[in-house]
Amino acid sequence: KQEVTQIPAALSVPEGENLVLNCSFTDSAIYNLQWFRQDPGKGLTSLLLIQSSQREQTSGRLNASLDKSSGRSTLYIAASQPGDSATYLCAVRQVDSNYQLIWGAGTKLIIKP
Amino acid sequence: EAQVTQNPRYLITVTGKKLTVTCSQNMNHEYMSWYRQDPGLGLRQIYYSMNVEVTDKGDVPEGYKVSRKEKRNFPLILESPSPNQTSLYFCASSLRDRENYGYTFGSGTRLTVV
Numbered sequence: 435k436q437e438v439t440q441i442p443a444a445l446s447v448p449e450g451e452n453l454v455l456n457c458s459f460t461d462s463a464i465y466n467l468q469w470f471r472q473d474p475g476k477g478l479t480s481l482l483l484i485q486s487s488q489r490e491q492t493s494g495r496l497n498a499s500l501d502k503s504s505g506r507s508t509l510y511i512a513a514s515q516p517g518d519s520a521t522y523l524c525a526v527r528q529v530d531s532n533y534q535l536i537w538g539a540g541t542k543l544i545i546k547p
Numbered sequence: 548e549a550q551v552t553q554n555p556r557y558l559i560t561v562t563g564k565k566l567t568v569t570c571s572q573n574m575n576h577e578y579m580s581w582y583r584q585d586p587g588l589g590l591r592q593i594y595y596s597m598n599v600e601v602t603d604k605g606d607v608p609e610g611y612k613v614s615r616k617e618k619r620n621f622p623l624i625l626e627s628p629s630p631n632q633t634s635l636y637f638c639a640s641s642l643r644d645r646e647n648y649g650y651t652f653g654s655g656t657r658l659t660v661v
Contacts, residue, residue: 468650470652477652480651480652533578534580534605535590538589
């Protein structure tokens with residue numbers, strides 16, 4: 435059974451730092467991995483989608499990588515800002531799973547001004 | 548604008564009073580799904596639909612019903628809500644048969660059952 439783990443569970447850093455959030459999964463039979471952002475009590479905003487055949491995707495200050503063979507993905511945030519404070523979730527779309535997403539528990543990120 | 552729209556955003560109701568949370572998407576997606584999010588338990592799938600008139604149970608379907616009479620709409624029905632259904636609910640949609648396509652989520656419905 436696929437399991438998705440995100441480390442760390444929480445992270446607090448000063449503004450301006452570059453940081454890395456980690457996501458690992460136990461079964462490499464995935465179609466894609468998606469990173470989301472969630473503000474407290476709010477909806478899920480898709481940040482980046484990496485297809486299983488891709489190694490990385492970039493959007494602005496965000497860069498996500500995927501190493502399917504080792505079951506790892508990282509989300510790199512450059513020059514962090516207080517507005518980046520949120521919970522970041524990764525989710526994998528498992529092969530033969532009826533399109534269900536398997537979710538990590540999230541990393542709660544706080545960027546201190 | 549391509550989006551998934553959920554209503555209402557917030558709802559407080561009493562135990563046993565039937566309610567419906569609506570979900571509509573304007574992207575012509577075949578696949579739609581409902582998730583609930585609870586502290587410490589993360590996101591769990593309730594029901595999903597592969598197309599019109601095709602629905603199936605997710606991981607936590609007990610106490611919920613869905614219907615898919617039209618492609619764009621996928622309402623979540625709680626026939627007799629109980630306090631353990633207090634949660635944050637999300638509707639999502641995606642293209643079917645496009646394994647590398649992502650999911651679009653609605654803004655969420657925060658339900659409190661007292």
